[in-house]
Amino acid sequence: MSLSTANGELAPPLTLIAAVDQNWALGRDGKLLLPIRTDLRHFRCLTLNSVVILGRKTLDTFPGGRPLAKRVNIILSQSLGHIDGAQTAGSVDAALRLAAQYDKPCFIIGGASVYRQFLPYCSRAEITRIEYSFPEADAFLPDLDQDEDWQQISCSAPYLDTDSKLSFCFCHYVRKS
């Protein structure tokens, strides 16, 4: 499904991808709640050779503050100029226009402010659900289970993260047509 930008231009189909806890929490103190190796592999597998749109604060959390390899990185920022290996966009519309130049799938990869702003343009969501409520989380994704525009169409069997002993599953949501 494609939607229009504020200027009426056609936006590419977007998939939101995120890992959340039982309260749809995303992070705390600028960091992920729990880096799960299997989930990071799942994320890499899905997003490889695609376009990824992310906020400047999420870029700061990557190793060396560097963009993701083997993906077109579009960084939302009003404070950054040129970034090696990435393109910068100063607005949602500018990011959508850049993404539309590529004939590739496009993923919204966070963080909280970017998910919130791009959710209306997303038609699919790949959500890793961690079976735990992290205390003092301070970044959240809107709860798609409570959003009448969205429905969960599948969810994997639970996996166990052997490091944390927490279970998690991969859930697939789509925007209702």
Ligand SMILES: NC(=O)c1ccc[n+]([C@@H]2O[C@H](COP(=O)([O-])OP(=O)(O)OC[C@H]3O[C@@H](n4cnc5c(N)ncnc54)[C@H](OP(=O)(O)O)[C@@H]3O)[C@@H](O)[C@H]2O)c1
């Ligand atoms: N669980 C997950 O799957 C997941 C994934 C990603 C991130 N996270 C977490 O999310 C948290 C970070 O989220 P956040 O909301 O604080 O930061 P963020 O969304 O990553 O980045 C915010 C920054 O992006 C830029 N920005 C946002 N909207 C913009 C717009 N419309 N136009 C221009 N620039 C724009 C601004 O950068 P400037 O200040 O440079 O202008 C803003 O300060 C962290 O805890 C992180 O670990 C979780």
